[in-house]
Amino acid sequence: MAVSDLSPALRASASSRAHPKAKPGYGKRSVPKQHHDGEGDFTLLPDRERHIAGYVDALPEGAAMDIKSLAKSQPLYGQMAVGSALRALGVAGHLRHVRCLSGEGDQVRWVTRTFWSRTAHDNEWWTAFLVSEESPSVPSCASQEPLEADSPAEAPEPVSVPAQPPAPVVPQQRTAAQAPTPVHATGDPSPAFAALARLGRTDSRLALSAADCAALEETAAEWFARGVDAGYLTHALTAGLPASVDSPFGFVRRRLRDKLPPRLPATTSAARATPVRRLMMECTECGVPGRPEAFRDGLCRPCRESGPVV
Template sequence: MAAQHFSPALPASAEGPRAARPGYGKRSAPPGQDAPRPADFTGLPERERYVAAYIDRLPDGAAMDIKSLAKSLPLYGQMAIGSALRALAVAGHLRRVRRRVDGEGTCRWVTYTYWSRTARDNEWWTAALSGPTDVPPQRTAPEPPAPPKPPGAPSAAYLALAGLGRREPRLALSATDCATLEPLAAAWLARGASTEHLTAALTAGLPEAVTHPLGLVRRRLTDKMPPHLPDAPGPANGLRVECVDCGRPGPAAALLDGLCGPCRGSHAQTAAPDRAGGVAARVAGLRGLMRTP
């Protein structure tokens, strides 16, 4: 089966796929996709074909975050994997969705990545994600990843700030800097932003030289703070699509090609799909987008 999708020169990690945290990870799209065949994904460039073939083989519940995929596919780094996932969303193979889960006085957001071996257009995805979707029921008992935070354990906001230096060396922060900025970053997460959205907002469009990372990050956290929106009735299935690029959530009909308006606009010149020409024409329009970073 592997020979149908993988080039011998593109080996995956021997560790195999990683399981996602409960409530996260890969989910197969609603029924109707074609059976596996050797010609799957042949219309995509090599990198996207390789990543798509690997994802297609993953079982439901496997980790689909960029870091886990990059570790399982060592040929490509995290930036390349992120670009490939964005391109696969535009090509119609995947969508990311978020669901709010309430229980025992707490609330958390879980992220699924819906995958379709058959490329689908925006209308199909909107209908599929707006109607009843096969989402596994949430357990009432506490999940292992979400116990009370032990004293001294870093928060998600702190970890996002601490990881900035790995994503962008110009924004390397000290432990004191992270502690100082943690309340601002936590406010982002409390307003529904994902850590990926937070990181993207802080690292995008940096000046060539950053002499004071603490001040720059503080300014961006303050100036780009997302609005606080009251909880609104969501779709019947409790799902909202999440931008594959920046993580911003929204209704399925508003995130065409799996991208929010600003991210779609930033890639418009290199990935202008011909919707009248169908999926094949749209994939052809991805050639410029799918460059290896």
């Protein structure tokens, strides 16, 4: 819900740490046609959200917007507080997380960006804006020049995928004869098994045993069969984790099913050579992707129904 401007906003205090830039093409992206006096836009927000909003607003284009980087670079709030503040700022209409394709033809990759608006906007405005980002008549994620530096927590590695509009993410039931079988080189684990085994090194909350990895290997292999790589899979499974995970196996199994990317149909060489513009919004709370119109206040339906995290 948009809020009215009343008085100058409280600006975030400076941090002794330099805020990192995101990987090329990722990070903060300001919406166009904003006024630049910085007055009044965050006045009605609570103190924590007002502080984080002021800090984010002062960051340059392409700054890392993952929770870990924001918590490390400003002095007042830790990761849980920053995550809750970003959720509240999404509900207030100041930001949307999106996943979009950057590149042309076969050389395209999914990039994660946070569109930021100093002025709060309602759901209809954000939906129209994000739909316009996919329009061939305007510059989009695919046509913008990459930005600088690096933020590993926010950016999966490039992945080659066919250039077609994303289909709805619908888990498919397979028979035993249809299920994909992971291929192992002699003595080496499959890419799916290796990616699952490395989850615990990326975040200890998702540490899996060898038996867990073997049980989930086939499901993870389906992700690879749909054109993603280990970096994309790791990012999807570790984004927006709760403070503690009681059952890493059950948590990863649920995310492997719920976040399964769409299967992209084969295309002709001519179609693949044409620059494409595709964009999916990400839930500010759990990171699940979808079409902009499927979200309200930057949140998917389950996260809206579960209520705010303080």
